[in-house]
Amino acid sequence: MIKALGDFLEIIKGGLITIRHFVTNMWFHTLKVLGLKTRRRGAVTIQYPEEKKDLAARHRSLHRLTRREDGKPRCVSCLLCVTVCPSECISVEAAEDPDSEIQKVPAKFVIDMSRCCFCGFCVEACPEDAIRMDTGKIEFAEYRRADMIYDLDRLLK
Amino acid sequence: MDIFIAVIKIILALIWFLVLTLYLTWLERKESAVIQDRIGANRANIWKFRFLGLFQPFADAVKMIFKEDFVPASANKFLHTLAPFLSFFFVAITICAVPFGDALRIGERTINLQVLDLNAGLLFMLAMLSLAIYGIILSGWASGNRFTLLGGIRGAAQLISYEVALGLSLIGVIMVFPSLSLQSIVRFQGENLLGFIPKWGVLLQPLGFIVFFFAALAETKRVPFDMPEGESEIIGFFTEYGGLKWGLFMMTDFMEIIIVSALLTTLFFGGWQVPWLAADGFHWPWGGGWGLQHGVVVLLQLLAFNIKIIFFCWLQILIRWTYPRFRYDQVMDLGWKVLIPLSLLNIAGTGIVIGLLK
Numbered sequence: 001m002i003k004a005l006g007d008f009l010e011i012i013k014g015g016l017i018t019i020r021h022f023v024t025n026m027w028f029h030t031l032k033v034l035g036l037k038t039r040r041r042g043a044v045t046i047q048y049p050e051e052k053k054d055l056a057a058r059h060r061s062l063h064r065l066t067r068r069e070d071g072k073p074r075c076v077s078c079l080l081c082v083t084v085c086p087s088e089c090i091s092v093e094a095a096e097d098p099d100s101e102i103q104k105v106p107a108k109f110v111i112d113m114s115r116c117c118f119c120g121f122c123v124e125a126c127p128e129d130a131i132r133m134d135t136g137k138i139e140f141a142e143y144r145r146a147d148m149i150y151d152l153d154r155l156l157k
Numbered sequence: 158m159d160i161f162i163a164v165i166k167i168i169l170a171l172i173w174f175l176v177l178t179l180y181l182t183w184l185e186r187k188e189s190a191v192i193q194d195r196i197g198a199n200r201a202n203i204w205k206f207r208f209l210g211l212f213q214p215f216a217d218a219v220k221m222i223f224k225e226d227f228v229p230a231s232a233n234k235f236l237h238t239l240a241p242f243l244s245f246f247f248v249a250i251t252i253c254a255v256p257f258g259d260a261l262r263i264g265e266r267t268i269n270l271q272v273l274d275l276n277a278g279l280l281f282m283l284a285m286l287s288l289a290i291y292g293i294i295l296s297g298w299a300s301g302n303r304f305t306l307l308g309g310i311r312g313a314a315q316l317i318s319y320e321v322a323l324g325l326s327l328i329g330v331i332m333v334f335p336s337l338s339l340q341s342i343v344r345f346q347g348e349n350l351l352g353f354i355p356k357w358g359v360l361l362q363p364l365g366f367i368v369f370f371f372a373a374l375a376e377t378k379r380v381p382f383d384m385p386e387g388e389s390e391i392i393g394f395f396t397e398y399g400g401l402k403w404g405l406f407m408m409t410d411f412m413e414i415i416i417v418s419a420l421l422t423t424l425f426f427g428g429w430q431v432p433w434l435a436a437d438g439f440h441w442p443w444g445g446g447w448g449l450q451h452g453v454v455v456l457l458q459l460l461a462f463n464i465k466i467i468f469f470c471w472l473q474i475l476i477r478w479t480y481p482r483f484r485y486d487q488v489m490d491l492g493w494k495v496l497i498p499l500s501l502l503n504i505a506g507t508g509i510v511i512g513l514l515k
Contacts, residue, residue, distance in 0.1 A: 045195055
């Protein structure tokens with residue numbers, strides 16, 4: 001009998017926890033509706049398309065190819081990124097460069113984003129700092145697979 | 158003219174019932190979200206006008222209406238279709254015995270703010286709520302699926318055992334307010350105890366209230382007592398339903414919440430009574446009063462009834478989002494070994510107190 005009463009009290013205590021959440025959250029929601037700024041918010045939700053969370057500085061997002069001072073791509077077509085890529089989504093075709101300091105430039109540099117797993121190995125492998133994943137773009141879904149294939153022009157943008 | 162008034166009353170009561178049901182789904186989404194530090198459904202809009210997701214119920218309804226009306230090959234087609242309508246009908250019809258307010262006087266005419274003042278209204282409501290089990294058993298059996306059959310059997314066992322506690326817990330109320338008509342039960346609660354405490358059922362029948370509340374929660378077959386549905390183990394008696402027929406089962410659930418709230422309000426919390434409000438205005442217990450027009454009094458009573466009902470709907474949703482579900486044997490234990498003995502004790506205690514006071 002005593003135990004049953006104790007259990008009943010515990011049930012009520014459990015109910016009070018959700019009531020406390022309800023009341024405090026409703027209080028902050030109401031303050032927000034009334035236009036008052038509060039440090040705490042009624043909900044922890046980030047309402048995504050309107051409101052975006054800041055990405056971390058080291059977040060791996062869409063790739064880009066960097067340029068030299070004169071605007072040409074830094075890439076020297078060493079194929080290290082192609083070799084290291086675990087999803088085999090990079091393909092590079094080399095061409096000759098008249099400048100003897102550079103010697104090789106990419107004629108084609110294609111990344112198939114629909115296969116990329118965003119491991120960032122290509123960035124780490126690159127000896128020329130020619131490829132980076134710091135554009136901060138994370139929304140590049142497309143309706144067709146062909147649109148997910150990024151060539152040299154799109155990567156240099 | 159009387160028929161005309163009756164038709165208007167029926168239509169208004171049904172509109173009230175269905176709109177409240179629709180917005181109870183909204184309340185369920187929003188309240189659970191607030192409890193869990195979320196925001197809840199707020200994307201449904203009309204021309205970019207969202208307003209707290211208040212259009213969500215209509216979006217749900219449109220979605221359900223346009224879904225395929227599917228009957229599995231192994232199902233009994235007629236009974237499979239009949240089941241949701243049965244369970245919807247028996248819950249929807251109970252609204253006709255709910256007293257919304259005191260009599261409204263317009264000129265010579267007196268309109269009782271209740272669709273039908275049955276002299277056995279309480280029994281009628283209990284009977285109709287019990288008949289709703291047939292929808293569950295039928296849907297479980299007629300779907301031709303073992304899991305739905307399990308759900309149907311569990312539903313039958315649970316509802317029948319809690320029906321006993323539900324009925325027994327109300328006998329105390331009937332002893333205190335000697336009537337079965339819901340309107341006169343509410344009128345009895347308009348008096349005051351010791352001159353200042355409203356004579357509400359919960360003060361005269363605290364044990365009866367607790368037993369009734371638990372049994373009624375089990376009647377709505379939602380989470381702490383969701384044996385027939387059992388989301389996490391068997392998917393339940395409406396596994397083989399989709400679209401609008403499933404929607405009818407869901408609406409039945411929400412309507413049962415409202416009916417249970419209406420019963421709780423009517424029997425234990427004074428129905429449409431506002432404390433110290435009589436037909437001609439407030440009579441304060443410390444003397445004096447505040448005279449009010451007849452129309453204002455009726456409006457206040459309607460408002461009080463609605464506020465009480467919404468409070469109990471809120472409380473039931475809170476309970477649904479707070480407690481984990483019982484195991485099947487625990488549900489049966491609670492029903493037969495705790496609630497029924499308590500309700501019998503309540504009957505004996507009430508009888509003794511009434512006998513001593515005479």
